Amino acid sequence: MNTPEPQNPFASSEDERPISGATPHGVSSSLDTNGGGIEEDGQHLHISGLLVGFVTGLPQLVFPIIAAVFGIRASSNPILIPAIIAIVLFFSLFFRWLAWMRFRYHVGEHDIRIESGILSRNARSIPYERIQDVSIEQKPLARIMGLGEVKFETGGGDGDDAKLSFVSMADAENLRELVRARKSGVAVAVDQEEADEAVNAPPIFAMNGKRVFTLGLYSFSLVIFAILGGVAQQFDALLPFDLWDVGAWIGIAEERGITIDRISDIEMTARVIFAAIALVSLLFVGFASGVIRTTLKEHGFRLDRTDKGFRRRRGLLTLTDVVMPAHRVQAAVILTGPIRKRRGWHALKFVSLAQDSKQESNYVAAPFATLFEIWPIAAAASIEAPDEHVPFRKGDGRWWVPYLFFAALILSGPVISLGVFTEAALARTVNIYWLLVPWAFVLWFNRRNYRDAIDEGQLYVRRGWWQQQMKIAPQVKVQTVEIVQGPIARRQGLAALHFGIAGGTLEMIALPLATAQAIRDAVMEQVAAVDYSAINKMG
Amino acid sequence: MTDEAKTELAPLNPAYITTTRIASALGLLPFLIGTGVLEAAQLLTPGSFIVPALILYFYIAFVVPKRKYKYWGYAMGTDRLRIVRGYMFFRDTVVPFGRIQHIDVEQGPIDRRYDLAKLTVHTAGNHNSTVSLPGLLHADALAMRETIRAAIRRDML
DSSP: OOOOOOOSHHHHHHHHSOSSSOOSSOOOSSOOTTOOSOOSOOBOOOTHHHHHHHHHTHHHHHHHHHHHHHHTTTOOOTTHHHHHHHHHHHHHHHHHHHHHHTOEEEEOSSEEEEEEOSSSEEEEEEEGGGOOEEEEEOOHHHHHTTEEEEEEEOOOTTSOOEEEEEEEHHHHHHHHHHHHHHTTTHHHHHHHHHHOOOOSSOOSEEOOHHHHHHHHHHTOOOHHHHHHHHHHHHHGGGSSSOTTOHHHHHHHHHHTTOOHHHHHHSOHHHHHHHHHHHHHHHHHHHHHHHHHHHHHHHTTOEEEEOSSSEEEEEOSSSOEEEEEOGGGOOEEEEEEOTTGGGGTEEEEEEESOOOSOSSOSSEEEEEEEEHHHHHHHHHHTTOOOOOTTSOOEEOOGGGGHHHHHHHHHHHHHHHHHIIIIIOOOHHHHGGGGGGHHHHHHHHHHHHHHOEEEEOSSEEEEEEOSSSEEEEEEEGGGEEEEEEEEOHHHHHHTEEEEEEEEBTEEEEEEEEEHHHHHHHHHHHHHHHHTSOHHHHHHOO | OOHHHHHTSBOOOTHHHHHHHHHHHHHTHHHHHHHHHHHHTTOSSTTTTHHHHHHHHHIIIIIHHHHHHHHOEEEEOSSEEEEEEOSSSEEEEEEEGGGOOEEEEEEOHHHHHTTEEEEEEEOSBSTTSEEEEEEEEHHHHHHHHHHHHHHHHHHHO
């Protein structure tokens, strides 16, 4: 990190070195760092890339062509169809050419600039320091033509990073080397880390069979019945009888001599026994499906802290092995529920940009553990437990009041329409408002379970009752801070704080405006002092 | 907002009112044409579609942009960019330069006529991973981009 900024002649000479031999305008000698206008001295992409894009884009043209052909099928002129196809192809090629003409990239001293857009011009600047990785992808056709697609990954929010499709492979390699050289030191360190790996060190968390089984019991689920029902509904046409015809079932029962009268005749004790058997089998299926699902997923759970980061292995049939660098951890989420909490069971997840799997947005570090086990794991990711001096704040009660009024407003719709259209007695329709009572309970529960706190280094938010979760985020990992006020909150003088976290969200609600501003200022003091890519490099 | 905090915010370029007026006037044109068609069909008494539609059209296209403009504001600090907007739904966002991943300066066809541009900064966050500031003079937007970029570089040293 202490490499001096390359302001030396070597650096600038490297800048002016054209990436490929053929630069249309030549790279201008003075780099436009003072921000004057859109530079016209960038480079075009490789012209052959036009062809590759055109060919790979052909499938998208099938529908317009079919539509066009369909539109003129009434005409008897046989020339027309090929002509239409030719026109569609020509326009596609023309617009690709136009886009190509208007697309320039410029390899500058401090950043890569990309200017694009046929009508709306977009000039993007990607500082070298922000480029996490340069990937080169070669699809078959591009490979034949010796081209590559270069992607600069910055770890930005929604994958709309910069992409150069296509440049020649030589240019692609040069670009990658150039970026690596600019970020010097960092890449080397990573290679060294990869070289040595502690294999035999004890895991920082593991679950034995008994633990997995217990977790399975807590994962009681009757989803299996829904699945069976769904399957039956999908395939009921294939069954020789109508599954959903209750009358037919009663008929079948009666054929076998069972009638409603006779059921009523059965003794009370027998009925109780039947009901008990039904209930027990239901419970058994619920627990069994929980245990089976959990075992399939969590069998042999083992979390190691290696030099590269956290390494998690688990699974019975499908084994997964996922490594997450510890510095990528942006926040921790500790989850529990009212039942498992009685025995002290919690789960720990890490929030990150999560490139490991699409299904699970957060990295499960410990699915079933006591807090005593969880805090050391969190500490390995530099997230500390709140000590007893951290002042947890309750939400301002007024925040939840409007939600009750919204519900009342929504219920008023049916009440009024019933009163007007059916002339139902007002006294009876008003009973609908009883629905507000359970809703009020929900809101009261939400308020009761909400807590937030801020200490010197971290932010804490606790929410929920059935799914209790506590989010802990180091303040230096906060990306943006936003104070939000709706029209009602504004009059109440309340606000919410939205913190942008890479890979997750953190929201504090029901804050007095002054508190929100104070928290924002405190967090910004911490955040602005540290550069994001700098903290991401601290292991 | 305290008054003191309000004064330190810079307003957008007034031409932004004009560009949003043009943009929303064009964007709502199909809606106006649609009500014109309904009117021509003479379903109800004359004017029952077109009169409220015209009132709404002029309100949204001409009154709202000016009102919205008043609540926009931004402040470039030494290490952070602050963007304030919205009257009904008030939002006050702060983006530290050290968190910015990349920076866009965008100019649409209408913007170009008035020499305006939109500055968009991208962070890695999920809440507000892109924060936009429209209605800047193009030169100002470029200058801001350079300031932010320079700040990012300084942080790295």
